[in-house]
Amino acid sequence: MGGSDPGTLSPRAAATRQRILDAALAEFAEKGLAGSRVDEIAARAGANKRMLYAHFGSKEELWLTVLERAYAAKREEERGVEVDSLPPAQAMARLVAFNLRYTSRHPDFVALLNQENLHRAAYLRRSEQVPALYSPILEAIRSVLARGEATGAFRAGVDPMQLYISILALGHFYVANRHTLSTIFGTALDTEAAIAAREAHVAEVVLGYLRP
Structure with missing residues (x-):
């Protein structure tokens, strides 16, 4: 660069x-x-x-630097999420909550990702930092799934990457579309109460999917 x-x-x-x-x-x-x-x-x-x-x-190099920093900031917070001491169901609920709460606190991150996808990740593919952007949360999900399967709390055969993408999608879509959804449904979806309700719902959906 x-x-x-x-x-x-x-x-x-x-x-x-x-x-x-x-x-x-x-x-x-x-x-x-x-x-x-x-x-x-x-x-x-x-x-x-x-x-x-x-x-x-250049403006393009500035864009890439901003994008890399946004990913790095999220990864840094992900490393601080402690779930090893929690039972599998509570651990998974905490991972769900982290992703939704982080996304809701950082709508700028959502906006950057939406824009980079419009560019088909053309700039991110140039990044020398892509290997370092690998998510610690994916490894945490993999570990929690293994513990849950071993104790009989979770069903077997769950793909950690697919589950992670689903968890991200359930939060990202909500935040990225909060303005249109609030208008359509006639209720503010960016309040603390609304986000807490979404968090509880997503955790219930994920844990229901994982139930044996």
Whole structure:
């Protein structure tokens, strides 16, 4: 990738780089890659275009950096989810809750993923960090499924990846479409009560599927 190496920056330059990344995240989440303008990102960051290009090389490289950082931030939080000490059903419910709550707290992450899928992951495929973006939650699900199967709490033969995708979908769709769904059903779906109800429902659906 082009641009400056974050590890060699002075504190002032590092602060500028961080402001640009924060501004770009907000701009990209709101307008997508095509609709965002370098001038607006720079102005939002209190920087100028020359500084932005010096740090990132191009708008496309900035997009990829923002996308990588969004994935890395989620993976970092995933590593902190402790389920090993919980019974299998409670552990799975906690993993369900984490994914839904993270998604609801980070609609910008949902927006970035939606945009990257419109580009058919063209930028993500260029990332040198893709192997590091592998989800710790998938391994946690694999472990919890094995424990549940061994104790008779879960049925056998569940594909961890398919279950993970289903858990993600049950949360991602809800958050990504919360505005249209709220309008259609005439009730606010982004309140704490609504999210708690969704969390309980998704956990019930997943645990019902896993029941022997």
